[in-house]
Amino acid sequence: MDISKYLAGTKLNPLAKEPLYLQLANLIEVKIKNHEIQPGTKLPPERELASLLDVSRTTTINAYRHLEHRGFVKTRVGSGTYVSDPLAEMGSERPGIPWPQLFIPYNQSPFSSILRELVANPLGLESISLGTGMPDPKLYPLKIFQSLMESELNALNLADLGYIPTEGYTPLRQTLAVYLRNKGINVTAENVMILSGAQQGLYLITKTILVPGDYVVVESPTYIGAIQQFQNAGARLLTLPCSEHFPLALLEDYLIRYRPKLLYLIPTFKNPSGRVIPEHQRRELLQLAARHRLVILEDDPYSELYYQDAPPPSLKALDNYDGVAYLGTFSKILFPGLRTGFIAANPSLINRLALEKQYVDLHSNNLTQWLVQLFLEQGNLSDHLAMVRKEYKKRRDTLVRVTQRLCGDNLTFLPPQGGFYLWCRLTKNTSSTKLLHEATKNGISFVPGQAFYPTLEGDQELRLCFATHDETVLIEGVKRLAKSFSQIHKKGKYTGSAISSSVHPII
């Protein structure tokens, strides 16, 4: 780069207050700062520059000295004057992008990585995981999906595998509306939006309704993914303790004092406690919610998985103030890899969620939307549900029986009527995180109770999932758990005496 050209047109003003050398230095400084003259460039010799600009050599010498003093140039003896290269002076390596420093801060709660870990390590090869809420892969109805691909692909309108509306594949929305009406939920296709998993519904609702500082009411314990979602949005959580009677008075107190934006509930076979809110309490809850214009997000992944009587109608089915948004999913009843969930709600909410979803992924996967639609339309769901209910019932019975027999001294529980989980309370003041540490070594894992609380409660509780493994594996798993209990007691890691009379089982 011949820098002389750059400087040739420079006009200095001998009449200005500022001395000529300073005018010149400032001009060069500006060009360096604006990157018009690059670091490393050799400047013209003082004599040459002086004749170029028609000024005295003293002026150019003083200008270069001034620039050197300010750190913009360097004189190399016998070589000349060069524009400084701050990078070269920092070391030989050019620094790359400091990636981690560019990110918007991410607030990790003590248990915020648990969900991801559970998802990342669902089924260790040697270890038995009763952790993740994962349906048994051996029960996935893949043969049906395979034969749908074989028999129906030719009839497919190929454009349905192009871009489709954000709200979802229309035939699936229609089929789901029928499915929901059969469950007493009064909706049409325009009330239904397809989601890339129910998790996405939590995300979109959070994005469209909550701002930092808003209050959200949740049960405690509840689904870890919901806790994290709300906390990540900067919401404050108000908790309703798990008890036999839904704590309406406490909820009303919250409504009056804090004006929460949302109540998040899993009314049927809750995760993790397995409990069901009885119908009359649902009605009372809805009356209260209607009076306070409280928006309820009803998360319902488990209601089809009942092992005795069918559960009461959903909140959405009883909703007479149009305040309930209902989340459903096929992850637990078919398989998670479909990533197909849905939300049923007021059309203006659906519309707003769709505007948001467009940014997130344009629309959900249509290949699986098409497959799920065919699966439902051709009437495969009820047979499949009958099969998995029968199988999971056996597993629940086995886990309940064996856990009672082998670990009954160490924990108490209430057998769940449906869903995936046995929620246990440790009776001997044992810490479930410490127990997990021991259990992992024995090749058995579970989710410690703390994961399900927005606070730091729950260290004497734990969740066992009975859906993932068959009875043989469940029995082996409980044996390993029993072994872990006896080891933890031998090592003296169990810190309290038996105080079972004062420890309340989760009922």
Next chain:
Amino acid sequence: MDISKYLAGTKLNPLAKEPLYLQLANLIEVKIKNHEIQPGTKLPPERELASLLDVSRTTTINAYRHLEHRGFVKTRVGSGTYVSDPLAEMGSERPGIPWPQLFIPYNQSPFSSILRELVANPLGLESISLGTGMPDPKLYPLKIFQSLMESELNALNLADLGYIPTEGYTPLRQTLAVYLRNKGINVTAENVMILSGAQQGLYLITKTILVPGDYVVVESPTYIGAIQQFQNAGARLLTLPCSEHFPLALLEDYLIRYRPKLLYLIPTFKNPSGRVIPEHQRRELLQLAARHRLVILEDDPYSELYYQDAPPPSLKALDNYDGVAYLGTFSKILFPGLRTGFIAANPSLINRLALEKQYVDLHSNNLTQWLVQLFLEQGNLSDHLAMVRKEYKKRRDTLVRVTQRLCGDNLTFLPPQGGFYLWCRLTKNTSSTKLLHEATKNGISFVPGQAFYPTLEGDQELRLCFATHDETVLIEGVKRLAKSFSQIHKKGKYTGSAISSSVHPII
């Protein structure tokens, strides 16, 4: 509800300064406000309450009067005193949830709904859409996917259809790393994350790097979905005009003056202009970017779709400061319904994006991840690409030829070397939105130029997609377009004289 019980324990203090009737009224008022006494409840008759609390009847009468005066109770003649029901008084209908008022404001830009509309109405039955950037459904390699389902499902590890790591199905990440290395991009699986479409990459980068007010540099015109994504995040857009030479000096000026957080680019067969940044300009750009630690998001949906020479290496392949995040997708080369895209970048960026993605959808659809992996691994991609390149080349040639012949008086364009689009400039001062209005009536649609500009420019430009339809349909489409031109001129909707000498074609 027997309210007497509620009031029975009430203690009034005859020695207090406050008269007894006021003490009583205030007590009842608090209970009403706290919803301990519900609207509509009948209060005890004055005489009964007086004897219950052991006060005079005057006290209870005055208390009720005071409450009625303050609006908390109503006296119904011959019936008694009732707690007021503000809802009942508002009208007979109980108001529902005012849904639209609960949502966080959504700022719709003039063209923000275009993408959604295009997606929602991709292929009208009678109308010919040259709008959406949709590959031709007839070219989707569905037979291959069908046979993969048939032949490979038995070999599938079923757990791979359960929950998997947020970053994606590991074999697909590995296969993509090989694919990228073959394109000169030096990555391993840990640099690669699977996305639910490339759109999701835009979303996640935006979420993790931008806060409202940040500057982002984009080309102008550019992909509408990117413009919307950044604007929705509250970012300010700095635009680089489309010209033969990439405007490095302007970019540097932006870098110095505004310190933008991100440069978003489609360097190869840009949407909408079809242009390619030559290799030496890519290298210059990367030098500048490295010097300023500028993060570049390279969006590359089209580089495999070249119809003459293969395009130059991607920016990511030339990136020596690890500052480029590379977005890829199978939507244009296979089909959109796969919703499978990916990002290749520094591992700490991948990790941060995964933390964010977990909230959005846990992980992308594994059924299609598994299918795409098999499709790639079994070497189907190169044959498929050869086929679509050949077909799309014919269509480009046809659209170029016919448009030149039938509409050459009305628009100019530069034939693209790859991608999906013919980017046209109207030569007669015609408005492309007005033209679209006319064209739609003739059964032909396109995207008006304004959609691709963050500002309100572009009303004399339009984009035609030649990928969706075969040559016969393209010819018919251009005929309809030509008809629309002549109609618009007849109706006098064309507002200027021929000023083609002063209108620059897009080159």
